[in-house]
Amino acid sequence: MNESMDFLLWTRGTAFDVAVAIFVVGILIRLFEIISLGRAANLAAPKGSEFLPGMKTILTRTLPEGGTFKRQPLTILAGYLFHIGLLVSLLLFIPHIELFRETFGFGWPGLPNPIVDAAAVLGIVGLLAALWNRLTNPVMKLLSDKEDYLVWVLTFLPLLTGYLAYHRMINPYPLAMGLHILSIELLLVLFPFTKLMHTFTLFLARWYNGAMSGRRGVES
Amino acid sequence: MADLTTGTLGDTLRRNGVSRRGFLKFCTATASMMALPPSMVPVLAAALDNAQRPSVIWLSFQECTGCTESLTRSHTPTLESLIFDHISLDYHHTLQVASGHAAEAAREAAMQASAGKYLLVVDGSIPLGNPGFSTIAGVSNLQILEETAAGAAAVIAMGSCAAFGGLPKADPNPTGAVAVRDIVTDKPVINVSGCPPIPVVITGVLAHYLTFGTLPELDQYSRPKAFYGTSIHDRCYRRPFYDKGLFANTFDDEGAKKGWCLYKLGCKGPMTYNACATVKWNEGTSWPVESGHGCLGCSQPDFWDAGGFYNALSIPVGDISRTASYAVAAGVALGAAAAGINRKTKTEANRQHSTVTVDDLEKTS
Numbered sequence: 157m158n159e160s161m162d163f164l165l166w167t168r169g170t171a172f173d174v175a176v177a178i179f180v181v182g183i184l185i186r187l188f189e190i191i192s193l194g195r196a197a198n199l200a201a202p203k204g205s206e207f208l209p210g211m212k213t214i215l216t217r218t219l220p221e222g223g224t225f226k227r228q229p230l231t232i233l234a235g236y237l238f239h240i241g242l243l244v245s246l247l248l249f250i251p252h253i254e255l256f257r258e259t260f261g262f263g264w265p266g267l268p269n270p271i272v273d274a275a276a277v278l279g280i281v282g283l284l285a286a287l288w289n290r291l292t293n294p295v296m297k298l299l300s301d302k303e304d305y306l307v308w309v310l311t312f313l314p315l316l317t318g319y320l321a322y323h324r325m326i327n328p329y330p331l332a333m334g335l336h337i338l339s340i341e342l343l344l345v346l347f348p349f350t351k352l353m354h355t356f357t358l359f360l361a362r363w364y365n366g367a368m369s370g371r372r373g374v375e376s
Numbered sequence: 377m378a379d380l381t382t383g384t385l386g387d388t389l390r391r392n393g394v395s396r397r398g399f400l401k402f403c404t405a406t407a408s409m410m411a412l413p414p415s416m417v418p419v420l421a422a423a424l425d426n427a428q429r430p431s432v433i434w435l436s437f438q439e440c441t442g443c444t445e446s447l448t449r450s451h452t453p454t455l456e457s458l459i460f461d462h463i464s465l466d467y468h469h470t471l472q473v474a475s476g477h478a479a480e481a482a483r484e485a486a487m488q489a490s491a492g493k494y495l496l497v498v499d500g501s502i503p504l505g506n507p508g509f510s511t512i513a514g515v516s517n518l519q520i521l522e523e524t525a526a527g528a529a530a531v532i533a534m535g536s537c538a539a540f541g542g543l544p545k546a547d548p549n550p551t552g553a554v555a556v557r558d559i560v561t562d563k564p565v566i567n568v569s570g571c572p573p574i575p576v577v578i579t580g581v582l583a584h585y586l587t588f589g590t591l592p593e594l595d596q597y598s599r600p601k602a603f604y605g606t607s608i609h610d611r612c613y614r615r616p617f618y619d620k621g622l623f624a625n626t627f628d629d630e631g632a633k634k635g636w637c638l639y640k641l642g643c644k645g646p647m648t649y650n651a652c653a654t655v656k657w658n659e660g661t662s663w664p665v666e667s668g669h670g671c672l673g674c675s676q677p678d679f680w681d682a683g684g685f686y687n688a689l690s691i692p693v694g695d696i697s698r699t700a701s702y703a704v705a706a707g708v709a710l711g712a713a714a715a716g717i718n719r720k721t722k723t724e725a726n727r728q729h730s731t732v733t734v735d736d737l738e739k740t741s
Contacts, residue, residue: 160596161677164647168683169693176696180703181710188711193718250621251690254640258691259700268621328596329607329647330676333689 164334167341175341182348183356190357203373213366213376214359228293234285241279242315245272269322276319283312307351313339385586386425399425406583409576409655410592410602423587430586431486431494433524434468434534437517438510438544438553439500443535444470446572463582466494469512480513487527495585496528498556501537501544505552521559530564530591531556532581536674539567539597546680557598566591567598571674574655577603595649597677603655608645608671611653614638632668642686643670650675 220232246252250266257263266272287308290296317336319325326332347353354361369376389399403421407414436444448471465471466486467479474482486494498521503509507516525531533556536542544553557565568577581600584592592600609615617623617637624631624638637643648671652663664671670686673679683693 161682165678165682165693172692172696173694173699176699177703177706180700181707184704184707184711185714188708188715189718192711192715193722250623250639251688254688255690255692255696258687259696261697266621269619324607324610328649333647 160328160331160334164330164337167334167337171341172337175344179344179347183353186348186353187356190360198371202371204370206367206370209370209376210363210365210367213369214362216376217362217365228289230285230289230293231296234282234289236282238279238282238286241275241277241282242311244275245279245315245318248272248275273319273322276315276322279315280312280319283308283315287312303350306346310339310343310346310350310352314343383429384425385427385429406580410580410584410600411605420583420587424583427586429464430582431490432463432465432497433483433486433494433528434465434471434497434499435512435517435520435524436469437498437500437502437521437538438551439535439537440543441470441499442572443499444468447534447575447578463495476513483524487524491527493529494527496524496531497534498531498538499534501541501551501553501555502559503544503551503553505550509551518559521556525560525563528563530566530585531560532578533557533565533567533569533598534578535573536569536571536677536679539569539599540677542571543680545678564591565598566594566600569597569599569604569675569677570650571672571679573675574603574651574657576655577651599649599675603651604649604675606649608648608650608653608665612645612665613653614665627668635668638665638668638670640688641670642684642688644673644676644679644682644685644689645671646689647682648673648676648679 220236225232244267247256247264248267249269249272253263253266267275290300290304290308314336317326317332317339321329321332321336324332326335343352347355366376386399400417400421403424404414404417407417407420412420434444464486467483469479472479472482500510500517502517502521504518507518510517512520533539537544537553538556541549541553541555544551545555555567557567566581568581570577577600580603581592584590584600592602595601595604597604609618612618614635614637617635618639622631622634622636623640624636625640626632627641632638639646643665645665652671653665656663656666672685673682676682681693683689683691
């Protein structure tokens with residue numbers, strides 16, 4: 157009879173523990189696997205250093221590239237919009253910071269709610285634009301497979317349910333809150349086994365690209 | 377024992393020196409609190425004026441008497457308490473004069489005299505684990521509830537124990553406690569939750585019942601919507617601080633002194649539906665958040681098991697730090713094992729001078 161409350165307690169209890177455990181174990185296995193694989197020894201004499209070109213590429217690949225922007229402005233715009241919106245909502249919303257504080261033992265200052273609210277809207281708009289781009293741009297459509305759409309849904313649901321819960325657009329509130337937490341648990345569980353891993357591997361990959369070019373003495 | 381012919385509610389109020397003006401003011405306030413249109417005020421007044429004394433049987437099971445304390449402890453007589461006095465409370469452990477066999481006889485007499493018409497109020501949860509966990513005159517709570525509910529017009533589950541199981545049902549629920557609604561399924565059951573519930577809610581429900589002969593509109597937890605329709609958070613006077621991101625971090629810091637939001641100190645206002653923020657306690661003096669303490673969420677089901685009272689609502693119920701530490705340990709161990717296997721595969725491939733094929737490159741993930 158207390159379904160919504162039981163549901164909320166389950167998402168905040170057992171389900172959260174399970175999801176976090178799968179997430180952490182999965183991420184660590186993946187990272188260990190990737191890093192421990194290493195590369196075959198390069199026997200050629202290096203023509204340049206690896207470290208600095210690697211660091212430089214981390215920066216340059218993080219900034220939008222002019223040519224891509226001209227050809228595919230929506231990819232760049234939607235990408236930035238969504239990532240900034242998501243990161244602000246995730247990392248600077250006070251209730252989220254309280255969760256991080258409880259988990260890691262430290263927190264950081266947050267932003268007032270209306271600003272986070274606006275960021276969440278930007279994130280949602282950005283994701284919708286990215287989906288529209290993926291569906292209408294012939295190249296993007298050809299490149300996309302099932303996993304891309306799955307990952308889109310996994311990312312979209314927490315933003316959407318969070319927005320609905322914050323604005324109390326689903327009743328009762330324990331149900332709204334439970335759905336929000338459940339959507340994050342779904343994201344956490346599938347995170348290590350999908351493209352979402354880029355969150356942890358992107359800087360590694362960018363550094364590696366730059367380092368390889370640096371070693372060969374070419375610009376990346 | 378109850379005398380059912382002592383006149384109407386109007387007579388009782390006039391006898392106690394309540395003026396017509398005072399009575400109408402009460403009717404107007406009650407109507408507005410219960411979200412009735414202004415045109416209903418005269419109807420309410422006329423109905424209450426002529427209302428006969430309803431017979432009420434009050435059963436106490438696994439409870440702490442806090443609900444009775446809440447409802448009876450008003451320091452100055454108010455119209456609410458007079459309405460409460462007006463009802464014919466034929467059986468109530470704490471309040472009745474009779475004891476022993478006489479008390480049980482009073483209950484049986486009331487059940488017979490007003491069969492099908494009396495209101496049954498229950499506070500406390502019902503243990504199903506063993507009938508001996510809680511008995512009255514040697515009769516188990518379950519049996520006495522089933523017996524008494526059979527002839528009741530409606531059942532009011534008073535307080536969170538009766539409404540949702542409350543403290544006795546808290547994990548690990550040693551007595552197998554259940555709520556009234558788990559037992560009584562063939563009668564209207566109205567939940568007046570809270571630990572304890574706000575007194576005016578019970579008089580509001582009684583006024584509604586006396587006026588219309590029906591129970592007010594209920595929410596999904598069978599609580600009167602008029603009182604449990606909005607969350608504490610939405611009616612909280614500290615809400616602007618929540619929106620601005622201004623929080624008290626401890627109970628005696630600058631934020632606490634300035635009356636900022638208590639979310640970080642564990643306030644459960646966002647998930648709690650009750651009228652504390654508007655009706656307040658002790659005749660409108662104050663309420664928990666106003667006195668500097670976060671809402672415990674006492675009118676919600678399972679509030680005892682909803683995580684620490686002083687943990688922010690967004691913090692999971694379990695020990696998330698411990699879960700994460702175990703997961704890190706397991707992840708590192710499994711990751712190292714995976715790395716070992718990879719290393720072996722690689723060494724083997726090197727030894728046999730294996731080459732990378734197109735199939736290897738096609739592998740996703």
